[in-house]
Amino acid sequence: RKEVEQDPGPFNVPEGATVAFNCTYSNSASQSFFWYRQDCRKEPKLLMSVYSSGNEDGRFTAQLNRASQYISLLIRDSKLSDSATYLCVVNPREGTGGFKTIFGAGTRLFVKA
């Protein structure tokens, strides 16, 4: 089982739609979680951190469910500019003091007019 798993999609949605992505992780000791977006052939860019209480940034809402070991990203009122690949990121917090960061393979979103 992969340490971080995402549905690769693609998700094809019309402008204005609400779309949600989930991401599951295998290490129950994971401490911090993030969502990034990546445009084609560009570097990943931090979209938002994911907090235990859930957090919102404009049209974007992130949630963490520790019991079921998944995080989610909800995008409301989708825009054409939201078309990208969304990467789920987990810091598993190794016991040796090292801090790996593990990326999911990404979920592709296409928003069409």
Next chain:
Amino acid sequence: EAQVTQNPRYLITVTGKKLTVTCSQNMNHEYMSWYRQDPGLGLRQIYYSMNVEVTDKGDVPEGYKVSRKEKRNFPLILESPSPNQTSLYFCASRSGEDYGYTFGSGTRLTVV
């Protein structure tokens, strides 16, 4: 402007010819990391560093070396590149373990 700078952006080299990809950040971040990205495999961590002179292996360290002699620089060294190291490479930095990474623009490496 706060940024991570990688060089070169594009590189074509031959098997066995040593190369270095440079990475520099101007944000005084302690943590730095190298990733490679391949189709269908996503981003995989090669090496990471928690501070000057402190580095550790990621998931795919074979064939790579790194050094962290100064806080701002974290070069990636391929002593003897092979075609299976053809990939898109990203350097990234962050201020702490609970913060997200800022990425460089990437280096597209082709080994023939």
